Amino acid sequence: MKRPVILITGAAGAIGGAMAHRIASAGAEVHLLRHHTPVPASPGIAIHQGELTKNRLGLSAASAAMLRHRLTGILHCGATTRFSVLRPEAERINVNGTENLLRFARECSRIDRIGLLSTTYVAGKSRGSIAEQALEHRSGFVNEYERSKYRMEQSARRFGQLPIAVYRLSTILGCETGEVVRWGAVHQALRLFFHGWIPMVPGERQSAVDLISLDYATSALEELFLRRFEAGTTCHIAAGAHASLDLAGFLALAADTFRLEDPHWSRRRIEVPPIVPLRTFRRLEDTVKETKDPFFSSVLQTMSHFAPQLAYPKIFETEVTAQRLAGTGLRPAPLRDWLPSVLRYCLATEWNRKRSVTPVAEAV
Amino acid sequence: MDSPVRISAISYTLGSESVSVAKLARDGKLTSAPETLQRLGFRRVRLANGESADDLARRATGGLLEKYAVDPRSIDALLYASALPQRGGATRHPIGLFRYEATRLQNELGLDNAMVTAVGQAGCAGLFSAIRVGRALLRSEPSTRRVLCVSSDVLPARSSREILYNAISDGACAVLLERGAGEHRILSCEHVTKGFYWRAKDFRNELIATYFSTAASVIRRALERSGTAAADVRLVLPHNVNRRSWEILLDLVPIPKRRLHMSNLAETAHTIAADPIINLADALERGKLRRGDRALLFTFGFGAHWAAMVVER
Numbered sequence: 001m002k003r004p005v006i007l008i009t010g011a012a013g014a015i016g017g018a019m020a021h022r023i024a025s026a027g028a029e030v031h032l033l034r035h036h037t038p039v040p041a042s043p044g045i046a047i048h049q050g051e052l053t054k055n056r057l058g059l060s061a062a063s064a065a066m067l068r069h070r071l072t073g074i075l076h077c078g079a080t081t082r083f084s085v086l087r088p089e090a091e092r093i094n095v096n097g098t099e100n101l102l103r104f105a106r107e108c109s110r111i112d113r114i115g116l117l118s119t120t121y122v123a124g125k126s127r128g129s130i131a132e133q134a135l136e137h138r139s140g141f142v143n144e145y146e147r148s149k150y151r152m153e154q155s156a157r158r159f160g161q162l163p164i165a166v167y168r169l170s171t172i173l174g175c176e177t178g179e180v181v182r183w184g185a186v187h188q189a190l191r192l193f194f195h196g197w198i199p200m201v202p203g204e205r206q207s208a209v210d211l212i213s214l215d216y217a218t219s220a221l222e223e224l225f226l227r228r229f230e231a232g233t234t235c236h237i238a239a240g241a242h243a244s245l246d247l248a249g250f251l252a253l254a255a256d257t258f259r260l261e262d263p264h265w266s267r268r269r270i271e272v273p274p275i276v277p278l279r280t281f282r283r284l285e286d287t288v289k290e291t292k293d294p295f296f297s298s299v300l301q302t303m304s305h306f307a308p309q310l311a312y313p314k315i316f317e318t319e320v321t322a323q324r325l326a327g328t329g330l331r332p333a334p335l336r337d338w339l340p341s342v343l344r345y346c347l348a349t350e351w352n353r354k355r356s357v358t359p360v361a362e363a364v
Numbered sequence: 365m366d367s368p369v370r371i372s373a374i375s376y377t378l379g380s381e382s383v384s385v386a387k388l389a390r391d392g393k394l395t396s397a398p399e400t401l402q403r404l405g406f407r408r409v410r411l412a413n414g415e416s417a418d419d420l421a422r423r424a425t426g427g428l429l430e431k432y433a434v435d436p437r438s439i440d441a442l443l444y445a446s447a448l449p450q451r452g453g454a455t456r457h458p459i460g461l462f463r464y465e466a467t468r469l470q471n472e473l474g475l476d477n478a479m480v481t482a483v484g485q486a487g488c489a490g491l492f493s494a495i496r497v498g499r500a501l502l503r504s505e506p507s508t509r510r511v512l513c514v515s516s517d518v519l520p521a522r523s524s525r526e527i528l529y530n531a532i533s534d535g536a537c538a539v540l541l542e543r544g545a546g547e548h549r550i551l552s553c554e555h556v557t558k559g560f561y562w563r564a565k566d567f568r569n570e571l572i573a574t575y576f577s578t579a580a581s582v583i584r585r586a587l588e589r590s591g592t593a594a595a596d597v598r599l600v601l602p603h604n605v606n607r608r609s610w611e612i613l614l615d616l617v618p619i620p621k622r623r624l625h626m627s628n629l630a631e632t633a634h635t636i637a638a639d640p641i642i643n644l645a646d647a648l649e650r651g652k653l654r655r656g657d658r659a660l661l662f663t664f665g666f667g668a669h670w671a672a673m674v675v676e677r
């Protein structure tokens with residue numbers, strides 16, 4: 001078997017960066033498409049300056065020609081993943097950028113695999129059990145990030161002649177050791193909870209909080225993409241029914257951990273935020289908008305791009321992924337087992353640094 | 365079984381001058397735009413117009429004694445509650461600092477047999493605290509048969525009239541408690557104090573964030589202790605803070621919003637400690653509570669106190 005030659009986009013991100021090293025370590029020749037953010041050089045990994053949204057991916061003519069000739073696979077991790085992203089930017093990067101990449105792939109003569117990273121939240125406001133092959137729905141979306149990934153998947157289906165597999169990732173919270181590689185909106189929300197700044201959380205007590213570890217996400221991706229690739233499949237790399245926590249349990253475990261780790265927290269008698277119907281949360285948002293309270297505007301803005309998702313309870317099915325990973329021993333660790341480690345890391349690092357008291361409005 | 369205690373009489377008085385929130389804004393006494401306060405349910409506030417808290421307390425208490433033909437000498441205890449702390453400046457004659465509204469009230473209204481004391485430092489929950497202490501006195505001391513609870517609060521003349529998006533009025537309220545069965549029995553009193561938030565200004569954001577969850581749990585406990593299902597609450601008699609916050613809180617309990625009796629919010633605004641009792645008096649006057657109906661009263665006081673009471677007509 002010839003040595004695989006893989007192009008990885010989004011290598012500056014937590015997933016893309018980890019996958020570059022994993023795939024290189026597995027013996028593949030790795031090429032990274034680098035845009036703004038510097039990517040550290042590593043032996044055996046070639047870096048190409050480029051941009052997804054540009055013609056020919058913004059590559060130099062020489063790089064483009066070389067890659068067209070040599071590439072055997074593409075792992076597309078590049079995306080804007082900010083929950084607060086606006087539609088034009090989301091469309092430009094996540095939809096148009098992917099289309100550009102797939103057009104480029106059509107010109108690559110040796111391509112035998114393309115892995116597109118998506119999100120389980122292409123399901124948007126759908127409720128109930130979400131099948132891995134399912135895509136089309138009219139439920140709407142909580143944020144533009146979800147919508148853009150949905151549109152990306154729709155668009156990818158039009159490139160049916162290419163060997164494409166879609167990997168829908170759930171939200172990555174951190175490593176099972178507790179380390180947080182990329183700080184996001186969920187960490188920010190946990191920080192707000194720790195400080196006693198969250199008045200309420202939209203959702204239902206039984207809403208599943210589906211969070212996965214970076215360890216599982218990257219191990220599963222490596223296996224699915226490198227060794228068990230099958231074009232035309234969609235896999236949920238998600239906690240699913242067995243490894244998620246329900247919302248009430250998630251908040252209670254977070255509170256227990258804060259209490260245990262910080263005796264001062266108990267003295268403050270911070271209440272676990274009540275879980276309320278979305279209409280009640282919207283009432284609070286409307287009231288804060290009316291009063292223009294700057295602090296709570298910021299708090300609610302932090303939450304508003306993802307927390308309403310909890311008001312649309314759903315379980316991501318993982319049967320296809322489990323079947324494809326059968327025999328590897330890979331499965332998501334139950335969130336209850338490693339959430340406390342992540343929270344301890346958050347506390348120890350003060351959520352990555354001593355931030356200003358006013359919470360930031362967006363995922364970091 | 366604990367002997368029942370009932371609210372046998374209520375009287376209240378508001379500042380004599382009614383001023384629109386628009387005028388308050390023009391006078392620089394609001395921090396929010398007047399339109400914002402209007403959308404939150406406030407139109408006018410009542411200002412004491414030169415009268416002191418003592419004056420209002422005297423009028424409310426005197427009004428109660430007169431309206432219900434209560435012999436002042438039959439009052440066994442007077443519990444005076446004021447949310448606003450008294451401040452004494454430096455003086456060469458500290459003895460002058462020892463003057464109290466409560467004893468003045470006793471003297472001027474002839475409450476000669478009343479043991480007089482004050483219940484303070486509970487913010488807008490002060491009158492509830494006084495009622496709870498009065499109820500305990502009536503239950504524990506056979507010789508105590510009538511307890512008068514009085515609250516009176518007047519903001520300083522040049523003070524802002526807005527606290528956390530609520531328009532503030534001056535007002536006083538007198539409540540007579542008696543032992544024995546009858547109408548307006550107090551079925552339960554619940555009060556939670558979270559001392560961590562004792563500096564309201566410094567913990568403003570934490571207070572707002574924890575307000576709803578703590579309020580909902582205090583209300584649920586008051587209902588539970590009185591054996592009242594949320595669905596059986598005929599009326600919710602609130603402290604007059606912005607209407608939207610009440611709609612949110614009722615969602616949490618949950619109690620249907622149509623049970624909220626807040627019709628005087630626009631004209632009366634928030635009178636610090638007296639609102640729920642004023643709302644009870646208004647509801648009774650309008651025939652909104654029938655015999656056997658249960659009402660939930662709730663208030664929140666900076667300091668930080670959440671208090672609820674269930675009363676059965």
